[in-house]
Amino acid sequence: MQLNGFHDRVALVTGGARGIGRAIAERLRDLGARVAVGDLRAPQIDGVLGLELDVTSEPGVEAAFARVESELGPPSILVLNAGIFVIEPFEETTLESWRRTIDVNLTGAFLCARRALPAMREAGYGRIVAIGSSAGKTGGAKAVAAYGASKAGVMALAKAIASEYAPHGITSNALAPSLIDTDMISSMPDMADKVPVGRLGTVDDVADTVAFLCSAHAGYITGEVVDVNGGFLID
Numbered sequence: 001m002q003l004n005g006f007h008d009r010v011a012l013v014t015g016g017a018r019g020i021g022r023a024i025a026e027r028l029r030d031l032g033a034r035v036a037v038g039d040l041r042a043p044q045i046d047g048v049l050g051l052e053l054d055v056t057s058e059p060g061v062e063a064a065f066a067r068v069e070s071e072l073g074p075p076s077i078l079v080l081n082a083g084i085f086v087i088e089p090f091e092e093t094t095l096e097s098w099r100r101t102i103d104v105n106l107t108g109a110f111l112c113a114r115r116a117l118p119a120m121r122e123a124g125y126g127r128i129v130a131i132g133s134s135a136g137k138t139g140g141a142k143a144v145a146a147y148g149a150s151k152a153g154v155m156a157l158a159k160a161i162a163s164e165y166a167p168h169g170i171t172s173n174a175l176a177p178s179l180i181d182t183d184m185i186s187s188m189p190d191m192a193d194k195v196p197v198g199r200l201g202t203v204d205d206v207a208d209t210v211a212f213l214c215s216a217h218a219g220y221i222t223g224e225v226v227d228v229n230g231g232f233l234i235d
């Protein structure tokens with residue numbers, strides 16, 4: 001199926017310099033959207049507006065959105081992808097480390113969504129996808145309490161936005177991926193044999209799902225958390 005709904009749309013992907021976010025940005029670009037990507041260092045991606053963006057900074061979020069609006073137009077597609085993954089035994093988790101994970105993975109998503117929603121509401125159209133994690137359902141493998149809590153939070157945030165903004169033509173969904181082959185999981189042992197489909201996930205597995213949820217075909221799907229995990233967690 002050729003996915004429609006990207007022509008004349010502006011998309012912003014956070015944390016898209018590499019990994020899953022980059023694949024999502026390239027997919028949305030290839031489908032015809034005008035795409036901006038924000039990351040700690042402005043990414044260089046063909047045909048994409050690269051922005052320096054720290055999602056934890058309210059003025060930084062404001063400046064990045066202002067630039068997207070002036071160069072491409074107001075985003076009607078927002079992918080909340082920026083994230084960090086820290087493995088740390090619970091009793092060794094400092095308040096600073098806890099706050100950093102919650103700040104990037106949850107508060108950053110809040111700041112970006114809050115900045116994006118007024119223009120979507122005015123336009124009567126929007127697509128928000130938050131990248132959660134199966135860890136947000138299970139608490140994760142050992143020693144990722146802050147990460148699991150932050151991902152549970154961002155998946156609930158996507159649902160809360162869904163119910164508040166459904167009357168305005170805006171859908172808001174989350175993904176709960178696990179074991180996607182990126183730098184983020186490079187410190188973990190290879191878990192491919194633990195995945196029922198027999199392989200790790202690819203960034204394209206995630207980008208395909210995000211593209212569908214951001215397309216014109218997914219207007220009746222909102223408040224959903226979609227697993228992209230090869231059967232690793234069936235719930």
Ligand SMILES: NC(=O)c1ccc[n+]([C@@H]2O[C@H](COP(=O)([O-])OP(=O)(O)OC[C@H]3O[C@@H](n4cnc5c(N)ncnc54)[C@H](O)[C@@H]3O)[C@@H](O)[C@H]2O)c1
Pocket residue numbers: 014015016017018019020021038039040041053054055056081082083084085104108131132133134176177178179180181182183184185
């Ligand atoms: N890889 C997996 O198995 C997996 C599983 C579940 C969920 N996820 C989630 O998918 C998303 C992407 O992960 P990935 O695997 O591509 O990881 P990654 O580490 O390759 O990419 C994360 C990106 O986020 C950026 N980032 C970090 N802090 C930021 C900040 N404050 N502001 C802006 N950008 C920031 C990084 O610079 C990086 O480019 C994350 O939210 C992650 O939690 C990944």
